[in-house]
Amino acid sequence: MSQGLLDAQNGKAAASGFSRRSFLKFGVTVGAAAGGGLLLGFSFNASGQGQTAKSVVSGDGIEAPQDGIFQPNAFVQIDRTGKVTLVIPKVEMGQGVYTSIPMLIAEELEVPLESIVVAHAPPNEELFKDPLLGGQLTGGSTSIRYAWEPMRKAGATARVLLVSAAAQQWQVDPASCHAERGQVKHAASNRAIGYGELVDAAAKLPAPQSVPLKDPKDFGLIGTAAKRIDSPEKIDGTAMFGLDVRLPGMKYAAIVNCPVFGGTLASVDDTAAKKIPGVTQIVKADNAVAVIGDHTWAAKRGASALVVKWNEGKGAALQMQHIVDDLANASKRDGAVARKDGDINKAFGDAKTRVDAVYQQPFLAHATMEPVNCTVHVRADACDIWVGTQVPTRAVDTAKQITGLPADKITIHNHLLGGGFGRRLETDFIAQALKIGKQVDAPVKVTFTREEDIQHDMYRPYYYDVISAGLDANGKPIAWKHRIVGSSVLARFAPPAIKNGVDPDAVEVAADLPYDLPNQLVDYVRQEPRDIPTAFWRGVGPTRGTFVVESFIDELAAQAKADPATYRRGLLGKSPRARNVLDVATQAAGWGSTLPKGQGRGLSVMHAFGSFFSIVTDVTVDDNGEVAVNRVVCAVDCGMVVNPNTVEAQIQGGIIFAITAALYGEVTIKDGRVEQSNFTDYRMLRLSQTPPIDVHIVKSAEAPGGIGEPGTAALAPALTNAIFAATGKRVRQLPVGRQLLKA
Known part of the structure; x- marks a missing residue:
């Protein structure tokens, strides 16, 4: 997900009368959370004790606070025992928001991190909308960028009210009191009172219109290496993912989807399937058949026994070369202009040297550790959904469409996500589960096999980039032309984001380079891949754009016979933060030293998601063209850091994800079908192949930037540029193995 989407959606939010400012005000003054049903879901206690949370934050509308609960806003709840529950507006999918967002609140609330309980936020756009995304979404590396101020204000508001309640009780000036570790203290009289004893009095006080926030120099928790709240439950197995759901009387469904995109079901012979012990029902859908069983094994065996005929349609003739040819032909058309500076034609005419290149990047599957799954119980008058989703309110909308029920009859039980990467921004698998669930008189869990997961994903688009530069006599670029050709995820996901034909995600990074380029033209040609569905994939635009731009900058350095780091440094005079991370990374990596x-x-070098990155990669290429990554050094300036442990982990995970994709990742189409089916042919990086990853976090006083996707986006060109340094072979088409084997 992109900054372009953030900007477009932010405008949408403002147009609806719900601006960022009004959100901040609403978030810290609402006296109660939304009602219409209790949030019943797994929550985490920071001391490591898992428990079922009962929260008053749920549903639509606003209810009065429950007796004995102090709830000054949608995010903070304190009961009479002093238990602090924090309702987190983002979902946890491994990125650490169930630790970092509580750190923001706890810092201002003055409670120990280990004492709080974390609960999932229910679907509620009003209370939990991210103004940067225009909805209740987790994506785009926005969680901390969005939460930085509102969550601190939520904690500070609660603290101010608790201090005021204690001061009234003691009949002293609130300024003479302070909060500390879940208590309000009055130093002059040596008195102290716990938050739990103040909740009734604090709940009666009017919320302040504004609250002071700590100066960063006074932070005691933010910026420290805090242990993750969700780790103990994930280690001992008590953490609840969607795949872990078990309900009384629950049935299990195994899916057989049409292998051809766009195909439909013609007929099915289920005679043999019905004879398998444990199989209870066969359910048909437009493009799939589901076998319902008393347990997963029965359902899977039943699915294997089906004899299915499909109406494959025109999609059965689709081959991979058709898609590439479509893109190549589309690249000859003029595109929608994303950026135009200077006189590009004159600059090319004045250039002493011209360099041209075409870069291609393949379809990629998400291949999340937890395959997509969804458990539903559809009744005539209500519907429950147990799932891990990045878009809870969109899940409700999908359920409304499929079931015809109103929102207040639909309950989403959101769970931890075993990997999101953009796959769980989609609700296609929820829709399919609901279509099946409508035909089953019991709760039913629908789980994709790994084969169904990979062959019926929504894929990172195939992109085709045509790029040219004109260099002056000193090898400096004075003309730059970049045409991006590919699918528009945003045209489907958020149509208002498309302005004048430009998909802001597709052109991100490419249209806003950190380099000083006086004459440039960046345009976009939308070319959809016929029937292949496309979606976000851990940073689509920046991932695509950084690979092309940073590979091509390396080509220009080689053309100019210049050191790649020195060449970049000379173009970064107007971007000191980018230049600084370049210097930090190259120094730490020993840039310039001789290699065998x-x-x-x-x-x-990359600027995306509000953060600045530089990655240096060392590789070895053997005589068979096999690439081993020996070491990765990364410097990141992501502004003020909440939890350095989370930052480091996200960079490491993103880099490993990107190495896998750059070396091996590729989804190809033959006869309208995805050829890959499992990790045997959609290869993953093994533990033994994972290099040491050295992360250097640059201290910064700037506002926080995103961290979940930048590591993935910045890695591939560092890797392919290292291959060029080792072999002299320029990689312009991913995955790497395909091109090296060709050579």
Whole structure:
């Protein structure tokens, strides 16, 4: 998800009368949370004790606070025992928001992190909308960027009210009191009172219109290496993912989807399937058949026994080369202009040297550790959904469409996500589960096999980039032209984001480079891949754009016979933060030192998601063209850091994700079908192949930037530039293995 989407959706939010300012005001003054049913879901206690949370934050509308609960806003609840429950507006999918967002609140609330309980936020756009995304979504590396101020204000508001309640009780000036570790203290009289004893009095006080926030120099929790709240439950197995749901009387469904995109079901012979012990029902859908069983094994065996005929349609003739040819032909058309500076034609005419290149990047599956799954119980008058989703309110909308029920009869039980990466921004698998569930008189869990997951994903688009530069006599670029050709995820996901034909995600990074380029033209040609569905994939635009831009900058450095780091440094005069991370990364990596034959070192620089990155990668390429990544060094300036442990982990995870994709990741189409089916042919990086990853976090006083996707987006060009340094072979088409084997 992109900054372009953030900007477009932010405008949408403002147009609806719900601005960022009004959100901040609403978030810290609402006296109660939304009602219409209790949030019943797994929550985490920071001391490591898992429990079922009962929260008053749920549903639509606003209810009065429950007796004995102090709830000054949608995010903070304190009961008479002093238990602090924090309702987190983002979902946890491994990125650490169930630790970092509580740190923001706890810092201002003055409670120990280990004492709080974390609960999932229910679907509620009014209370839990991210103004940067225009909805209740988790994506786009926005969680901390969005939460930085509102969550601190939520904690500070609660603290101010508790201090005021204690001061009234003691009949002293609130300024003479302070909060500390879940208590209000009055130093002059040596008195102290716990938050739990103040909840009734604090709940009666009017919320302040504004609250002071701590100066960063006074932070005691923010910026420290805090242990993750969700780790103990994930280690001992008590953490609840969607796949862990078990309900009384629950049935299990195994899916057989049409193998051809756009195809439909013609007929099914289920005679053999019905004879398998444990199979209870066969359910048909437009493009799938589901076998319902008393347990997963029965359902899977039943699915294997089906004899299905499909109406494959025109999609059965689709081949991979058709998609590539469509893109190549589309690249000859003029695109919608995303950026135009200077006189590009004159600049090319004045150039001493011209460099042209075409870059291609393949379809990619998400292949999340937890395959997509959804458990539903559809009745005539209500519907319950147990799922891990990045878009809870969209899940409600999908349920409304499929079931015809109103929102107040639909309950989403959101769970931890075993990997999101954009896959769980989609609700296609929820819709399919509901269509099946409508035909089953019991709760039913629908789980994709790994084969169904990979072959019926919504894929990172195939992109085709045509790029050219004109260099002056010193090898400096004076003309830059970049045409991006590919699918528009935003045209489907958020149509208002498309302005004048430009998909802001598709052109991100490419249209806003950190380099000083006086004459440039960046345009976009939308070309959809016929029937292949496309979606976000851990940073689509920046991932695509950084690979092309940073590979091509390396080509220009080679053309100019210049050191790649020195060449970049000379173009970064107007971007000191980008230049600084470049310097930090190259110094830490020992840039310029001699490597043995067959080894190479490459780098990249990126500004995306509000953060600045530079990556240096060392590789070895053997005589068979097999690439081993020996080491990765990364410097990141992501502004003020909430939890350095989370930052480091996200960078490491993103880099590993990106190495896998750059070396091996590719989804190909033959006869309208995805050829890959499992990790045997959609290869993953193994533990033994994972390099040391050295992360250097640059201290910064700037506002926080995103961290979930930048590591993935910045890695590939550093890797392929290192391959060029080792072999002299320029990789312009991913995955790497395909091109090296060709050579």
